[in-house]
Structure formats: structure tokens, C-alpha cells
Amino acid sequence: MAGDAARLITPVELTGPRLPGQEDLLGTLALDFLADLHRAFESARQARLAARRHRQARFDAGELPDFRTDTRAIRESDWTVAPAPAALRDRRVEITGPVDPKMVINALNSGASCYMADFEDSTSPTWENLLVGQRALRKAVTGTLDWMAPDGSKHYVLDPTSTTTLIVRPRGWHLDEKHVLIDGQRLSASLFDLGLFAFHNANVLQARDRGPYFYLPKLECMEEAALWEEVLSFVEQRLGLPAGCIKVTVLIETLPAAFEMHEILHALRGRIVGLNCGRWDYIFSYLKTFRRHRDRVLPERGQVGMTQPFLKAYSELLVQTCHRRGAHAMGGMAAQIPIAGDPAANEEALARVRADKEREARAGHDGTWVAHPALIRIAREVFDQHMPGPDQHAVRREDVQVDRDQLIRPSIGTITRKGFDNNVEVCVRYLAAWLDGQGCVPIHWLMEDAATAEIARAQLWQWLHRGDLHLDDGTPVDFSLFDRALLALPSKLADRMRLPGGSRINDAIALLDKLTHAGELADFLTLPAYERLA
Structure with a gap:
């Protein structure tokens, strides 16, 4: 039986959608x-x-x-x-x-x-x-x-x-x-x-x-x-x-x-x-x-x-x-x-x-x-x-x-409300664009890519899972703060259908929410996101 199963495996199998001219590249x-x-x-x-x-x-x-x-x-x-x-x-x-x-x-x-x-x-x-x-x-x-x-x-x-x-x-x-x-x-x-x-x-x-x-x-x-x-x-x-x-x-x-x-x-x-x-x-x-x-x-x-x-x-x-x-x-x-x-x-x-x-x-x-x-x-x-x-x-x-x-000496600095909210927004907007097939996205006059989005995502996870940090105005950095920032995004991005990946904003919010609440920091944002790509 094992031998029969092995013979059923195609040595090279293309599982993506067949695209025009594909045979010329993948002969x-x-x-x-x-x-x-x-x-x-x-x-x-x-x-x-x-x-x-x-x-x-x-x-x-x-x-x-x-x-x-x-x-x-x-x-x-x-x-x-x-x-x-x-x-x-x-x-x-x-x-x-x-x-x-x-x-x-x-x-x-x-x-x-x-x-x-x-x-x-x-x-x-x-x-x-x-x-x-x-x-x-x-x-x-x-x-x-x-x-x-x-x-x-x-x-x-x-x-x-x-x-x-x-x-x-x-x-x-x-x-x-x-x-x-x-x-x-x-x-x-x-x-x-x-x-x-x-x-x-x-x-x-x-x-x-x-x-x-x-x-x-x-x-x-x-x-x-x-x-x-x-x-x-x-x-x-x-x-x-x-x-x-x-x-x-x-x-x-x-x-x-x-x-x-x-x-x-x-x-x-x-x-x-x-x-x-x-x-x-x-x-x-x-x-x-x-x-x-x-x-x-x-x-x-x-x-x-x-x-x-x-x-x-x-x-x-x-x-x-x-x-x-x-x-x-x-x-x-x-x-x-x-x-x-x-x-x-x-x-x-x-x-x-x-x-x-x-x-x-x-x-x-x-x-x-x-x-x-x-x-x-x-x-x-x-x-x-x-x-x-x-x-x-x-x-x-x-x-x-x-x-x-x-x-390995850490930086000295603060977390502002604007900085916290910007991390949430950048993660969601970049993820939405990435899920929609765009990997390089202008946000607030910066060209964001997977690396910059990863900084924002990893910071959110680390800040929230440490559990004792505060914004510079004294507000606790906790999941209530994060959840409120996520909930505010759809109205904040009211024109989101005109943004890169606007139709995937809700998918991006759900994925960031899952990754940030997880007990372990995912090694790379693009690993779980990749499974959702065509």
C-alpha cells in the first residue's frame, strides 16, 4: 500500500491557477x-x-x-x-x-x-x-x-x-x-x-x-x-x-x-x-x-x-x-x-x-x-x-x-497614543494590501513593506504581553487599548474602498487581532497571511 501511495504522487505538481504564458516560464x-x-x-x-x-x-x-x-x-x-x-x-x-x-x-x-x-x-x-x-x-x-x-x-x-x-x-x-x-x-x-x-x-x-x-x-x-x-x-x-x-x-x-x-x-x-x-x-x-x-x-x-x-x-x-x-x-x-x-x-x-x-x-x-x-x-x-x-x-x-x-542595548523612549494607534493602522492597512496582492504600500508618506509592518506588529505583541507598560499620558498599554484601536479603524478609514486593499480591511483586522492576542509571537506575519493568498 505504501508503495502504491508513493507512485500516486506527481514528481512536480503546479497547484496555482493556470496563467497565460505559464508554460513558457515553467516548461x-x-x-x-x-x-x-x-x-x-x-x-x-x-x-x-x-x-x-x-x-x-x-x-x-x-x-x-x-x-x-x-x-x-x-x-x-x-x-x-x-x-x-x-x-x-x-x-x-x-x-x-x-x-x-x-x-x-x-x-x-x-x-x-x-x-x-x-x-x-x-x-x-x-x-x-x-x-x-x-x-x-x-x-x-x-x-x-x-x-x-x-x-x-x-x-x-x-x-x-x-x-x-x-x-x-x-x-x-x-x-x-x-x-x-x-x-x-x-x-x-x-x-x-x-x-x-x-x-x-x-x-x-x-x-x-x-x-x-x-x-x-x-x-x-x-x-x-x-x-x-x-x-x-x-x-x-x-x-x-x-x-x-x-x-x-x-x-x-x-x-x-x-x-x-x-x-x-x-x-x-x-x-x-x-x-x-x-x-x-x-x-x-x-x-x-x-x-x-x-x-x-x-x-x-x-x-x-x-x-x-x-x-x-x-x-x-x-x-x-x-x-x-x-x-x-x-x-x-x-x-x-x-x-x-x-x-x-x-x-x-x-x-x-x-x-x-x-x-x-x-x-x-x-x-x-x-x-x-x-x-x-x-x-x-x-x-x-x-x-x-x-x-x-x-x-x-x-x-x-x-x-x-x-x-543589544535597548533604546530609551516612550510610547505615545499616536505611536500606538499608528502601529495598529499600519499593520491593518499593509496586511489588507498584501492580502489583495500589493506588497509595497504608501502610508502617511512612507513606503511601507513587510519589514516595516513587522516592526509595528511585533511591537504591539511585545508591549501588550508585557502587561505593565503605559503610554506617555499614563494610559495602560493593555488589550482594551488595542481592541478600541481596532474597533475605531473602520470608521477612521471610512474611504477604505479607495485604499490599496480596501476590500480586505476586515480580513486584515481579524488576522492582526488573532496574531496579537496569541500567546506566542508568530515568527513572520507573512507565514499565516500567505495561506490566504491565491
Whole structure:
């Protein structure tokens, strides 16, 4: 009977809705390639995810993150990473965003040094979004991508003279792709995103000395980096690519990874180009790591800026580590977007962007991120002033002496009623849009993505489950406060049908209510939400 059941399992099964042109992306050879990736690496992926759970259980029991004793030799010995290819030597301004055709065209035409095409935090992974994104990137690589506005008012085409370098960010190791089953198991979302892009585009890009290049998200340790090294070597071998031609940048956006930056660089030393300060996910990871630590509760997210001591220490340690190893130290995201109709408020927002980029450039970063094309000019002006060459590797930051306690010291601040209510509103509005297929949402003149929504969601859970916190006006931070904020949202968002995801507001309220009242903090908001996507 067991043998009969095994024979009934289709080796590769697509469970998503059949979409026009799907066969061109997911033909037999492409599916065979994805199946080979799954069979080679799924057990190792599951082992790494189990190690994450075990580590978090130790943190929940009171253990604190620290530098590893078993890898001291890696940190203290002299070595460097492989030189960066020409297309990734000057990365002073990178724009990031989702993978819909309009965004891909605008980003590649923006004049930024690089465009990070994001399948992760700024893309809601509906089956349609994923395939439309893969098709858009494939056409962009061949120079044939165009897009017509639905009303026919504007036709978008790629600028053939664009020099913006394409970098793709797949989803993280923790995510599955439920629409592709291999031997009855869900395929890793990481392997689906990276594998399918590489299968269709790697040889074309390699022939042009353009990679392929990837950003690797949410790593927590050197072993996870080593797993990526095995995957990328496998991809190169199977696709007939030169060894080491796939180049990567790793986002240091988890607290555990901040203690293993040397080790992560070492594990990928033949292909890694740099590390990036993924500040929003990093703050979320701090909250998640210390979810059970009553003495490490952060104030409202608007008060947790990069000048806070624990974030300043993380940023400067990243610069020091990268420059010691010959790698780029990339700065973080400017989430502001232009404020239409209010020149004074717009100037104030742009001044904050400029000040943030000044801080990064003076600290020694080799480039930075923006979320909107209008911010490229400001970021470029700042880095042109402070970085006349392609990088700042000569800025070694020998003055930086960061220890364990500096990296985990909590911020000082308060929780205001406005800050509490804003967390509730951002969570609900972002979740509603995400459930409706939009992963990048402007809210109050900030570009919110999954990472920023996670900060708001994790803060709400931690504040409420601690049970003894108060707003700055003395109001207890309890579930009565939370429930009242949720109940007030439908009337507050009376025009919600015109908002992104307006039709899913009630679904989002119900999901946030369930997650916040739960006795355990869900690892990622997107895990339960994903099961509700088409």
C-alpha cells in the first residue's frame, strides 16, 4: 500500500491557477531544474530552520546573542573576499522595489547605480505576481520589456542606454512556494525565485559580465550562508556557468547575523561583494529575538532611528568588518516618498533623507538605498560629496570597538497614543494590501513593506504581553487599548474602498487581532497571511 501511495504522487505538481504564458516560464526543463534543486537542498534547508527554532528557544529562556567562540579564528585571521566585478564596484545609490513591469522599467530607467528587484518584502507572493515578475525580469534582461497603462495614457519602455545594474532578491529560507510541489513537498520559495530567474537569465547576463547578481535576505548564521554557497555552486555547474560568476550581497537584517558578519563573508568569500544594513528587518529581528526579555522592550518605532546606540553600533561594525575584508558596506533604506501638495512638509521629509544619507556617507558606507526615484538625486549628491571614488574601502574605522552589550542595548523612549494607534493602522492597512496582492504600500508618506509592518506588529505583541507598560499620558498599554484601536479603524478609514486593499480591511483586522492576542509571537506575519493568498 505504501508503495502504491508513493507512485500516486506527481514528481512536480503546479497547484496555482493556470496563467497565460505559464508554460513558457515553467516548461519541462525549468521544472526539472527546480526539482533537482529541491531534492539536493531541501533537507539541509529544514535542518537550518530547525537550528533557528532551537536558537530562539534558548533566547526565550534568557540566553543572550554573542560572538561565537568556535569561529574566533575566522574573525581574527587575515583574509579578503574576491574582487567585485566592474558592474558592482560603484553602488552609491540603489533603488529597490517590487517586480511588476512598470516598476522594473522605472527602476532600470531611474539613473540609480543598481536596482534590487524584490521578490521578498515588497512583493505579495501571489502566483500571478511571481510569474508576472519573472516574465518582466526575463524581458528586461533581453531588452524587450514594455508596459502600457491600463487606460492607454502612457507607454513605458526601457531606456536602451541605461547602465543601472539588475540585482534580484529572492524570498528568504523560511518561506515556501505552495504552488509548486516536488514529490509532494512544497518547494523552497528561495529556490523557486532564484532558481527560475537563473534558469532563464543567467547565461545571458554572464555573457554581458552582469552576473547574475543576487541579494540574499534574512540569514541568521554562517551555516545558512554556506548553504547558499552550495546552492549557487550547484546552479553554476548545472547551467554551465563559470565558477564564482554568480555574485551576492548579503543583508545583515537579523540580530544573530550581526554577530557573524566575518563568518558570513568567509562562507561566501569567493562570490560575495558586500553586506547591507537591512535596518527595518534588523529592528524587527531585535524585537523577535528579545520577545520574552522584559528588560529589552523598544519604544515606538518612530523613536528607533539609526542614531540609537544599538543601531549605530551595528552600522559601524558592518562598515569596519566589510572594509577589513575588501567588501562593500551598503547603507539602509530611505522609506520617505514625496509629499504632494504640501511643500513645507515635503522639504522637511527630504531634509531627513539628506541627514540620514550624510550619516551613512560619513560613517564610511559605500552606497545606500532609496525606495523612490525622487530620492536618487539627494542620495547621489551626498555620496558624490563624500565618496569621490567608487567606494570607501580605505575608511577602515579602526576607531570602532563594538562589544556584545553595545549590540543589544535597548533604546530609551516612550510610547505615545499616536505611536500606538499608528502601529495598529499600519499593520491593518499593509496586511489588507498584501492580502489583495500589493506588497509595497504608501502610508502617511512612507513606503511601507513587510519589514516595516513587522516592526509595528511585533511591537504591539511585545508591549501588550508585557502587561505593565503605559503610554506617555499614563494610559495602560493593555488589550482594551488595542481592541478600541481596532474597533475605531473602520470608521477612521471610512474611504477604505479607495485604499490599496480596501476590500480586505476586515480580513486584515481579524488576522492582526488573532496574531496579537496569541500567546506566542508568530515568527513572520507573512507565514499565516500567505495561506490566504491565491
